[in-house]
Amino acid sequence: MPTATYADRRQQLETYFDRTAVEAWKRLTSDAPVSGIRATVRAGRDTMRAILLDWLPADLAGRRILDAGCGTGALAIEAARRGAHVVAVDLSPQLVALAQDRIGHDHGEGRIDFRVGDMFDSAWGHFDHVVGMDSLIHYKLADVVRALAGMAARTGDSMLFTFAPSSAFLQAFLAVGRLVPRGDRSPAIVPVAEHRLRRRIEADPAFQGWRTARTQRVARGFYTSQALEVLRG
Secondary structure, eight states, X not given: OOOHHHHHHHHHHHHIIIIISHHHHHHHTSSSOOOHHHHHHHHHHHHHHHHHHHHSOSOOTTOEEEEETOTTSHHHHHHHHTTOXXXXXXXXXXXXXXXXXXXXXXXXXXXXXXXXXXXXXXXXXXXXXXXXXXXXXXXXXXXXXXXXXHHHTTEEEEEEEEEEEOOHHHHHHHHHHTTSOGGGOOOOOOEEOHHHHHHHHHHOGGGTTEEEEEEEEEEETTEEEEEEEEEEO
């Protein structure tokens, strides 16, 4: 079950991405020219998406994938082109609508079902793979582990997700961000130490039969994120 802190942060994210940031997100995830800072974020996200897709099987025919926090759908379309059936979920109705408008019908051999709601709702069913790119970076460590633990029983092969790695640079960046007027701030990123994250996953009974595996950090200017692979078996 979601905790109060998870539910509160989820509501903040829904409000931010569906009202405050939708135009900026629309531009960032397009080919439109952006500022130098946003260009580094775009490049970092492109690199991270490629890593996560590379960690999935090359042939996804017949595989069911959850794109948890799908945003404008870039990862979902690539997985579908490789044959996957993708359930792409996001809290923001506007971002989901934008994704549907952009993607069209070129899904290769797979298909994409877009949904608005909580990415970890049990109503979405069972999956072979779960991918969450930058969708958990705003949550506390305990909430991250609890959300993934809830998915473990409904996932067959792997869970791939990113977190905000704890670092001196990120801490300084967040400190500067606190100087921005409250109404203009994006929801805070919560830094997580990799060793603590691994330890919590490996100690949680819900992850019995699972193991943490590959990890890779991407740092491009103002974008810093780290991927972690959790495998069954």
